[in-house]
Amino acid sequence: MLPDLLIALTMLSNFSLVATSRVSKAIQFAVLQGVLLGLMPLAMGLGRHFHIVLLAFAAVAVKGWFIPFLFRRALKQVHIQREVDPYIGYTVSLMLCALGTGLSLLLAHNLPLKPGTEYALMVPASLATLFTGFLLLVSRRKALTQVVGYLVLENGIYLFGLLLVEDMPALVEAGILLDLFVGIFVMGIVINHIRVAFDSTDTRHLAELKD
Amino acid sequence: MLDVALVLASAGCWLAGALASAVPRVPERLATGLGLLGSLLALGAALHLLTGGPASGLDFRVWGFPARLELDALSAAFLLPLHLVGGLGLIYGQRYWPAQLAWGSGRSLRFFYGLLVAAMTLLFLARHGLVFLVAWELMAVSAFFLVGTEHEKPEVRRASWVYLACTHTGTLLLTALVILLAQRSGGLLWTALPASTSPWLEGGILLLAVAGFGFKAGLLPLHFWLPSAHASAPSHVSAILSAVMLKTGIYGILRVSTLLPDVPRGVGGTLLALGALTALYGVGNALAQRDYKRLLAYSSIENLGIIAMGVGLGWTGRATRDPWLMALGFGGAIFHIWNHALFKSLLFYGAGALLHATGTRDMEALGGLARKMPRTALAVFPAVLAVAALPPFNAFLSEWFLYRGLFASLGRGYPWSAALGLVGLALAGGLAAVAFARFFGTLFLGSPRSELAHHAHDPVPSMVLPMAVLAGLCLAVGLGAFLLLPLLDRVIAVLAPGAPALLAAGLRADFHRLAAVELGLLILVALGFRWLRGPVDAIPAAAQADLPTWDCGYAAPVVRAQYTGSSFADAWAPVQPGLRARMPRLRGLFPGAASFRQAFREPFGEVFLEPRLARLVERLLRFRRLQPGHLPVYLLYVLLTLLGILVWMLVRGRLLG
16 A cells, blocks of 8 residues: 555656756655655565665665755756756656656556566556656756756666565665766766866757767 | 696796886896796797697686686697797897887887787687687787887878778677587587588588688788788787787687588688689789888788698598698698798898888888898898798798698599699799799899988897897708608697698608708709809909999999889789889880889779778768767667667567467
């Protein structure tokens, strides 16, 4: 019951993410999504495994505290306007997101699942989150909103990894967390360098680097 | 066990020497000493094995998978020239390319030279697909840096890039080969494959090996990287590239063939024909060169063709279970590999001495150097005779093996390839004699053709010494070849399992007789020389200095009246496919001033391949639009690929049932 609620909230936050026009709102939704997913293992009743609890705490700490902290610093440093500034309009984005969610439901219906998986919504939700992350990455212009997209993408992968959590927990989750951390870290550096080089964080300027 | 450990230690010495020479403030003496020690170790181990020591191996594990290094007679046969030429080149390079040159090129040269030798040593030991490929790539990449030593020159950069592209294309084929072998034998270890039911598979493996290794060995359509790479590299590097690295291609072909239970019949004849064509093509283009290092490079193509003919003959023998053909073919190939390593590195050292003294690679700017550089001329002369396969020098004997084998196979009913091989070998030998008469005559005889040749001088002893050693070996191998027959028999036993040791038993008497005749001839030549020389010695030394080298009835010859290299080779113009001449038509009794122009373009690489590649590049440039430089577009590609895969997974079940 509780996991399904969390998954539903995650899917809802996907829609909010593509529909919002404010950078700070998008960040807040992404962080909210991260925390919701961080609580998932506990909600799934895996609290008896100590290392899973530890990893859940780590995930909540990184996604709920450390990454927002990095975001706030980046926002302060680069003086970004509040507008998200998309390539694709909000309505179209919303429709694409809905399309992606529908497609992932269809896909998940046809994918062979591990026998004994209780949470039927987990696979479609993770695929939908993946698509949302990609959509954000592709359609948003600012480097910072692209980091948000990356974060959402990683959330999707994390959700998928939860399917395997009992079989290979430490490997999957530590890998994901490390990946996420490095990704955000590198993008933070990149953002700063883009700003220094072009006096703006619009990724369109990166096209000038093409040979 | 001891032998393989010695060879491994030798590779370690070379590697340590390479590292030591890369670090500033380490004395160069240390690095050189390490390399020479490595050479001595490997030479000792290889000789011990070839003279009767047992084959030894070393098993270990790479990431949990079994791997093997092994020293057998075939590896030893290739380690011998590698470490001889490698060590001599190290001595030669000391003064030829001082370490303190600008751009640090001296240091990088020494580093990659050591790395190249270490990589090739490992290559000859490897009996594991992955280890072999790693050693192969290490060798290819260090050779790339060696060729590009003078990378400030655009033509050198170009040559090294062409080489890199070619060697990687070859590696691609070799990777496929390694995978194919692994599928057949069920592991990456190179062990003898089980007998198969279809000859197509073995033929396919062999053809893939010939194509992949042929890039390195410079077999006919895959040779085009070779001339410019050899011309651009420093001379002692050209020597080791030509003397050993090209032979790694032959080694690979031979090694793969030893793994197969059988060799299909047609493959041997095909390789024989390909070798004959390569030899003819190489020597024809060697005739057309003005650049003497490029001439040597084309001559390497010729000799690799001859070696490939030997391998082809040996395979024909293996397919038909004919012990004499195996012995003569494989024996001739291995023997020619040794001989070519000796005389070609000597020629490249000589070319380096000329380049060092005059600064030009253009033959037509030089001439009369025998007076200015007598030691170089004396050292190079045996190599010139050897490359033309004249007795009493070494290459005569290895080609004699091939002639005997070809005649034997002509008598046994494999006529077409043997006939082509005979004609090709004879023609290549004759044309090589012309090309090297031109080489020696234009460079060392006659009068200097430009100022550059006036100030030439013999190189320092550390450069003369390697040349003298190699010249002595050329003669010694020619006269004492009967001592090498048992060694060749051991190598043949690896290449053709079950073959009896025929060479030592069958040819010893012939070789004794040949050596006696050659010794007699040498004594005759020496006596004749003294007799001819007698009257000259009677002329006072002061008058001798003014005499021209070659008078020929002209009282006061001018420099421009002598033969140029190109006019000497002009009679053989029909066999020089890359040469284009432009001559204006002269009309009337008093024609005006006119000029004659002659240019060489590599017939396959530059005339055929280059325009086609340029067109291909132009077409491929259209795909640049796929790469707009916007990050979101790239991510969109990832998304579309992902979607495509997922949709495929959805419909696959329905489509395929």
